[in-house]
Amino acid sequence: MKKPRFHEEKAYAMQFPVWLVFSRKQLFLRMRLTFLIVFATCMKVSASLYSQDVKVTLRLKDVSMEKAIEALEKKSSLRFLYSEKTLPAEKRVTLDVKEMPAQEVLKEILSNTPLYFKEMSPKLIVIAPTGVEVLDRKIRGKVVNAKGEALPGVTVKVEGTANGTVTNGEGVYELNAPDQAKLVFTFIGYLPKTIPVNGRNQVDVMMDEDTKGLNEVVVVGYGTQKRAHITGAVSAISGKDISNVPVSNISNALAGRLSGLFAYSPSGIPGVSSPILIRGVTTLDRNANGPTYVIDGIVRSKTDFDAIDPNDIESISVLKDAAAAAVYGSRGGNGVLMVTTKRGGNQAPKFNYSAYAGTLRPTRVPERLSSYQQAIYRNDGLRTQNIPTSDPRWYTDDELEVFRSGKINTDWFKLVQKDPKITQHNLSVNGGGDNIRYFLSLGYYNESGVFDHIDYNRYNLRSNVDVKLTKDLQLGMNLEGNLRNEQRPYWPWDGDNAEMKDFYRGILNQPPMSPAYVNGKPDGTLYHWHAKEVIDHGGYLKKDQSLLNGQLKLTYTAPFVKGLSAEVSYNYNRKGALTKTKYTSYTLYTHQLTGAHSHVVGDQVVSSKIAAQLPNNFLQRAYGQSMAYTFNASVRYNNKFGKHGISLMALYEQYEGYNDNFNAKGERPLSAVIDELFITDSDPKYRSMDGSASEEGRAAWIGRASYEYADKYLLEASFRYDASSVFSPKNRWGFFPSISAGWRISEEPFIKDNIPAISNLKLRASYGQLGNDGAGTLSQWYSSFRKGTNVVFGDVTNTIYPIRYPNPDITWETVAITDAGVELGLWKGLLDVEAGYFFKQTRNILTPSPIVVPGSFGIDLAQANTSQVNAQGVEISLRHNNKVGQVTYYAGVNMSYSRNKVVKFNEAPNAPYVDIRTGKPVNYIKGFWSSGIARNADDLKDQPKYGSAAFEEGDILFKDISGPNGKPDGVVNDWDRDVLSLKSIDPNVIFGITGGITWKGLDMNLLFQGVTSRTIMFPNRDQWGEQATLSFWADHWTPEHRNAPYPKISGQNGTQGPASSFWLRDGSYVRLKFIEIGYSLPKNWLNRVKLDRCRFYISGNNLFTWDKIKLYDPEFQTDFGAFQYPIMKSMNIGVNLGF
Secondary structure, three states: OOOOOOOOOOOOOOOOOHHHOOOHHHHHHHHHHHHHHHHHHHHHHHHHHHOOOOEEEEEEEEEEHHHHHHHHHHHHOOEEEOOHHHOOOOOEEEEEEEEEEHHHHHHHHHOOOOEEEEEEEOOEEEEEEOOOOOOEEEEEEEEEOOOOOEOOOOEEEEOOOOOEEEOOOOOEEEEEEEOOOEEEEEOOOEOOEEEEOOOOOEOOEEOOEOOOOOOOEEEEOOEEEEHHHOOOOEEEEEHHHOOOOOOOOHHHHOOOOOOOEEEOOOOOOOOOOOOEEEOOOOOOOHHHOOOEEEEOOEEEOHHHHHOOOHHHEEEEEEEOOHHHHHHHHHHOOOOEEEEEEOOOOOEEEEEEEEEEEEEEEEOOOOOEOOHHHHHHHHHHHHHHOOOOOOOOOOOOHHHHHHHHOOOOOOOHHHHHOOOOEEEEEEEEEEEEOOOEEEEEEEEEEEEEOOOOOOEEEEEEEEEEEEEEOOOOEEEEEEEEEEEEEEEEEOOOOOOOOOOOHHHHHHHHHOOOOOOOEEOOEEEOOOOOOOHHHHHHHOEEEEEEEEEEEEEEEEEEEOOOOOOEEEEEEEEEEEEEEEEEEEEOOEEEEEEEEEOOOOOEEEEEEEEEEEEOOOOOOEEEEEEEEEEEEEEEEEEEEEEEEOOEEEEEEEEEEEEEEEEEEEEEEEEOOOOOOOOOHHHOOOOHHHEEEEEEEEEEEEEEEEEEEEEEEOOOEEEEEEEEEEEEOOOOHHHOEEEEEEEEEEEEHHHOHHHHOOOOOEEEEEEEEEEEEEEEOOOOOOOOOOOEEEEEEEEEOOEEEEEEEEEEEOOOOOOOEEEEEEEEEEEEEEOOOOEEEEEEEEEEEEEEEEEOOOOOOOHHHOOEEOOEEEEEEEEEEEEEEEEEEEEEOOEEEEEEEEEEEEEEEEEEOOOOOOOOHHHOOOOOOOOOEEEEOEEEEOOOHHHHOOOOEEOOEEOOOOOEEEOOOOOOOOOOOOEEOHHHOEEEEOOOOOOOEEEEEEEEEEEOOEEEEEEEEEEEOOEEEOOOOOOOOOOOOEHHHHHEOEOOEOOOOEOOOOOOOOOOOOOEHHHEEEOOEEEEEEEEEEEEOOHHHHHHOOOOEEEEEEEEEEEEEEEOOOOOOOOOOOOOOOOOOOOEEEEEEEEEEEO
């Protein structure tokens, strides 16, 4: 048997039982054989069951006919149709039979009555009065909503049978049923309805919306559940709520819409991914707090999630507690975000086209000092250092006048800024019949950047097809593909960083006294680089990415056991990425300097120079590809016995993934036109190449059992027995169980019969254990090596050397979650309230080893599972829905509060309190306590020293709070650093406010999103003297302006730089995240042009923000502050068509 490729060759293969580990070719073969064996066995059992009459053993004593028939139904699994009015009330039944054919038993029950029965199908029998003919008539009808609009896709079934159909695109259905039958109508988002046939040929139905949402089907791990029966913490949102939101990925479209979910924009650059946190920060590695992403039942990457076209999404569910996420085991510790894409319906082909186009603007661009203000700023700094005005660094009066007049005042951002555009198109078709249903979609998205040569394009294709191979066997085929093209100017200090933080910082920092162009020539007199020339001539970074994902799923529904099914699926995922990088130098011109101290750039060219950020121009190509498969096989059982409901699932899952990367670089290209590697210098010292490869594997056994009694007592237990190749064989398997319970108090008679205002009241609680194997570098149980160069006896030699001492004891980061919640619905959907509490313990967190080794040891030690973080919080959401006349409206609020604390950590020996993490949040703010600015000499009295120097007027004063002995010692130094705030840039409170209103054809929707209980240490405290300065520094301390809000410039002590309470800021904000106003054309207009639907709308994103930072967008979650590519706001116009 082929060795399983679960990791690099130096790693041990995963030691699963040999029959669990297959190559892909073997896997396909075993899938086919397994399915054929199961299928053949099922057919044989089915035939044997129905080749003879069903026999029952039944004992009844003096019961009514109705009770007797019900008892026979339970024993025989037959379905009897009858009218209660036709049963003789005085008739009593006493029976004691053993292994008697069911039809013979029914004859006994009906004896001496004016009734007879007729078998309509092997499992359906109609009981009718003698003389009344039992007919299996053809019934036709139309299903509409309260507005009279047709409802396609409604399931229509004969009660108690498998006989059913689905309404077509016009809401029309047709099926055969006996006169005595009842038809059951069900549709997502609507209340089920049961209608007796009563001998009619036409049965039209109007369905009512399920305003309580209790019958809504919610996607959960490896299945679905009715919302009323969910015992875990699950939030859900419909795809239609985000389909028109103008963002390049769906992550940021979720901000503020779901309780417990925090999404933020790290940058406004097109295509950049937005991080997501569920229930806040709960582990030490900032990059290991993200959730697991599941698309159509398969665990996928964040990249795959971001690339989905929002128009393809049916729903998104967020699994937050252990009860909901335990089935994902080692990858469920930070929550699970599940996407379900759209599928076809039983209807004539329906086409949908949506498009929008808009313009973008930065939400906020930090203001910088003008050239005149900048010159004053520099002079004040020189004066602070007691440098005489005769020094050539001073700006003289004649030079100040040039800048004051505005003759030279370059705003470099405005110089390079352009108006970005955004465009989206999507065309889809949805349709099918009884045997084949399909959903096909094509999408295109384009967004340009705030500078030239920044562009992002995405092309999406999706095909979801369901085929009914036989009555009991269904095949699902999903195909997804997308292409993404990104382009931006190349800046060496950003490299492949998609957020371009350093380049944007550089643009803002370019000094305003330096003209961009003099007589059309780029100026380099005062500064060594030129932002506009970098954009136009400094090179590029282009990235082409592709994704192909295919999934096959076979579902077999056993006819011989009600509710039993088996499912097998195989998912194949392949990605590719080609990155082309070109770096080129460019020419700048030096002009003569004028002014008394030569600070003003003149018109005359003195010389030219090559502006180069790197020693040589170069071309580079990097290619990466990944391949992965996921195999699932499951058996499921769902059935209801009277008041008892049972749901069982057993599943096996296997995953393998492979990655290959290669890159090559050539310097000193011989041509500026040909962008290919062969044109670079052939000297080996100017050429390089590198590559890497990795493999990983996982396997799991998963089980879940759910029980409900009388639709009000709920119990669920689940487990996942997980294995991962990132751990050593002895720690490879982990067990992750959960248990949960719910009580629907509103179904109790003392509520249901006495408090009609309460339409839903449910208590739920859960406990479980999960894992997190996304923290740090987990594969540290084996030795790792790196190639390098070393000097051996005077010669430089290529060598291989170890980089880490292994730790075979590394194991899972385990997460234990206790969760409790309440759901309350009042006045039949007028008000819904949900509240929950969670307590989360993340143990065995990987942190640096506590063992200290000398530098002569030569290599680092692997990390160890030694730390723990606890987190707890509450979540609340409220929703009000109502209709007044022709006005329908809704309003909602969701709020989440969470906090964390490090319970255990490997502290450094003799660490001061401020640096000890145990007992503090994962992120907190530390620095000096400030008593304000020393505004005059009196403020300097009795002040401690700052290091070896004394504080000066205009300095920020720091408090002396401690020393080596734990007491103030008259000197401010590291001993005086303290915890300034237990809050940090990570908010403790996040919230969203939603609202909408519809009147006739008009509609409006809006979303406010915000955070509070958030503190930031203002990051842009220090300014480089030769660069542009943020505008707030214009109001700094001088002897003439002693009450200024900011300290003096360039003081000897540099007190503006260190973190201190002087720079603490409230990071709370509220933002109008989204607003949309639309109009749908009347039906009678649409009928003339053969359209089903036509809606026009205008929308805005990130339009207004209320905060206390003001200088830059408060949504940024990094220490770059003002110096990062701006978040964008947009205004758009769009259309939705259906035909």
